[in-house]
Amino acid sequence: MGSKSDWAGTMEHCSHTLKQFGVEHDVKVISAHRTPKRLHKFLKEAKKNKMEVIIAAAGMSAHLAGVTASLTTLPVLGVPTESKLKGLDSLLSTVQMPSGIPVGTLAIGKAGAINSALLAIAILSTRYEKILKKLIVYRNNFEKKVPKSPF
């Protein structure tokens, strides 16, 4: 994530969801603007460190996911975090990638953070049977939790 401020209330939910599925993950503060050297180093070492999916969360003029995607061939998921403009600035700067370098962009804030984890899990489930089984159980339980009537 681009800042420590992206953690509480937002990316902590991504991490929590990954933990629920037993998916090992690193959590780091790396900014495309403030710590570009850190970003380059992280991505240089990503494959050696057995990374398979990268989730990049940032707010305001949010270039983290786009720059990350330009420096790796791993799938990059982008989470626009909330801002003074309610995350609309973050959403547009994450989602509006010109053709050639894709970022799989999720919703603004907590919902996007949770869904980024679930999408990463779905990507990993094509390779890992254990994760696929957990995803099927999760989906079945999820459906049961939705009430059939609003009252």
Ligand code: RP5
């Ligand atoms: C972005 O700037 C971060 O991702 C964060 O959402 C936003 C504001 O950062 P702070 O000023 O709260 O550190 O780079």
